Amino acid sequence: MSSVRTVRVTVENGYDVRIGAGVLREAPAHLPGRKIAVISDHAVATLHAGPVVDAFEADGRDVYLFPVPVGERSKDLATFGDLARRLARAGFGRDDGVMALGGGVVGDLAGFVAASYLRGVGLLQAPTSLLAMADAAIGGKTGLNLPEGKNLLGAFWRPRAVLMDVRTLATLPPAQVTEGLAEVLKHGLLNDPELTTAVTEGQLAADADPDQLIRWVAASAAVKADVVARDEHEGGVRAHLNLGHTVAHALEAASAHRLSHGSAVAWGLAYAAILSRRHARNEGRDPVDWSEPVWALLRSRRVPRPDRWAWSELLPFLERDKKVRAGRRRWVLMDAPGRPRVVDDVPPDMERAAWDELRDRMERATDREGATA
Amino acid sequence: MSSVRTVRVTVENGYDVRIGAGVLREAPAHLPGRKIAVISDHAVATLHAGPVVDAFEADGRDVYLFPVPVGERSKDLATFGDLARRLARAGFGRDDGVMALGGGVVGDLAGFVAASYLRGVGLLQAPTSLLAMADAAIGGKTGLNLPEGKNLLGAFWRPRAVLMDVRTLATLPPAQVTEGLAEVLKHGLLNDPELTTAVTEGQLAADADPDQLIRWVAASAAVKADVVARDEHEGGVRAHLNLGHTVAHALEAASAHRLSHGSAVAWGLAYAAILSRRHARNEGRDPVDWSEPVWALLRSRRVPRPDRWAWSELLPFLERDKKVRAGRRRWVLMDAPGRPRVVDDVPPDMERAAWDELRDRMERATDREGATA
Secondary structure, three states: OOOOEEEEEOOOOOEEEEEEOOHHHHHHHHOOOOEEEEEEEHHHHHHHHHHHHHHHHHOOOEEEEEEEOOOHHHOOHHHHHHHHHHHHHOOOOOOOEEEEEEOHHHHHHHHHHHHHEOOOOEEEEEEOOHHHHHOOOOOOEEEEEEOOEEEEEEEEOOOOEEEEEHHHHHHOOHHHHHHHHHHHHHHHHHHOHHHHHHHHOOOOOOOOOHHHHHHHHHHHHHHHHHHHHHOOOOOOHHHHHHOOHHHHHHHHHHOOOOOOHHHHHHHHHHHHHHHHHHHHHHOOOOOOOOOHHHHHHHHHOOOOOOOOOOHHHHHHHHHOOOOOEOOEOOEEEEOOOOOEEEEOOOOHHHHHHHHHHHHHHHHHHHHHHOOOO | OOOOEEEEEOOOOOEEEEEEOOHHHHHHHHOOOOEEEEEEEHHHHHHHHHHHHHHHHHOOOEEEEEEEOOOHHHOOHHHHHHHHHHHHHOOOOOOOEEEEEEOHHHHHHHHHHHHHEOOOOEEEEEEOOHHHHHOOOOOOEEEEEEOOEEEEEEEEOOOOEEEEEHHHHHHOOHHHHHHHHHHHHHHHHHHOHHHHHHHHOOOOOOOOOHHHHHHHHHHHHHHHHHHHHHOOOOOOHHHHHHOOHHHHHHHHHHOOOOOOHHHHHHHHHHHHHHHHHHHHHHOOOOOOOOOHHHHHHHHHOOOOOOOOOOHHHHHHHHHOOOOOEOOEOOEEEEOOOOOEEEEOOOOHHHHHHHHHHHHHHHHHHHHHHOOOO
């Protein structure tokens, strides 16, 4: 039996992240309520809902399993309204609970249902993808998409707990694992050199030893939990988690989401590394190049490449980013791993030059090694 | 020039309630943002939006006026989604703001838009009906209806400020004033004997002297602000504000909302007075009868009467109430004015007997004075 690790998110009414093999069975201990809604998607529900439903029923609860269609399109207002109406028809009260069992889409959707139904009911987050474990499940962000853009609606809503059952990772296709690795690498670059090494050396794989998976998933969770504890509502340091994401969001949008989030984040990190180096040198500082672990991930996981956009083609998508404040673009840059800061004085020419450098290097990487698609 | 009164809501990040004649013109001082969405309904917008839009424009803001159809039906998910999409298309960012200009429907709807758009933007509440001033505009509750019931979705979202411009009351039809008086009387009964007298003596009328209106609207706001400050998220004493509301919600629902909220609350207060007396006597205490001010309001304002439901016909609507916890019905009762408490040991027979007494008295009041419709 492998161990279970606990990472505490020390906000007001803080909560535990439990990482282990089989921790989904703990669900009833973390979510009160006579009635429990398990919101999942059809694929995850088929694989993982059974033991969860059994555990709640063994604990004497009335369990309702509400699966939604797989994919980002379920994160919309119609599905949200449908779920809320199901809770109402089942007579859910303020003391009943919602469990999110699935990837980021399910976590965001079920989280916003829990945040909004009767102005808020108890929520248990159980991310089943590496991406959701690394990113969305900790920190209380919930959200829906509108036709005008992603995550335009939502709320901050703290879960009672977060259960990361590494057994669910064994059922992920390799490409889905890659999705999460970019976020895990980001956490390593932000605050954990050993985690960076673990990613580049391939220690986080779906078929890895459970204790290894638990160790590194917990390490990633610890970086995120630390940032969230210092700035739950994103007024300050939580912005550091956007490392690589400004360009990533633009790449996703420009590709009409054919480029996945994880792939876009990996390329976004490469861009941020280049822009960080140029920005630091321009100001006469001597930066540490942190691009190598990013290229190692891009190559080893054969991360799909974005189209060869000109910077001017990406600009319209960058300017829609909701992190734009008072018209100035804000970048998260690092002079060295572990030293993120928010910068809003990057000249437009430097932004473009960094992109051109990345595009050029992308090309050469492909030519030389055929590693990217 | 009449005076402006300020009532402070002393929660974390507390806010001011400003009550005066013409205070709508203060709006820009209380709501930051380069872009401002004024959400209103068509009737209120026609009467009151002009000066508000002018004030924001004079302050250099981009103002968008989004009027919705008059009435409760606008408090739905479709209108909510439509408003959020309008904000997105107009490029609203996190630092922009939403102003709710209207009655309770507009306040709840616009409040939930502000709570949810980009996970929350600044909100200014400007209630234009006596009911919204007395009730919904203070305390941060926002909400939407579902086909399954009222206010089933929502959030707690603090406004930056609340502006109560008593000039808007002069444009209300008398029946709309009555709507608000029941809530004001409730506040008097809970914590302000002078306010109770002001209501029963007719000092809160649409054509009253502005200084009188300001005084009593502020007194009502002070009672609500005090309760909210002690229990913002309704874990404890905020439940006292439900005095009269358990039966009121059942009467509204049983009548398919032909009986208005204000009328239902007035009758609900009469019921709570009777149940309070019976419950206290049954436990050997010597209660103070506080029903007279309620009957004075019912008679003087000719409050429409509910149908002669049998208690058994109301029960299904009572049991849907979201204040039911663990299957026990909770009542707010008072042994005397100013002494509310939550009680969950009322025998079903006593509930029914209190209703029969109210129905009987309703009948006699009508026979004797022809005062109710």
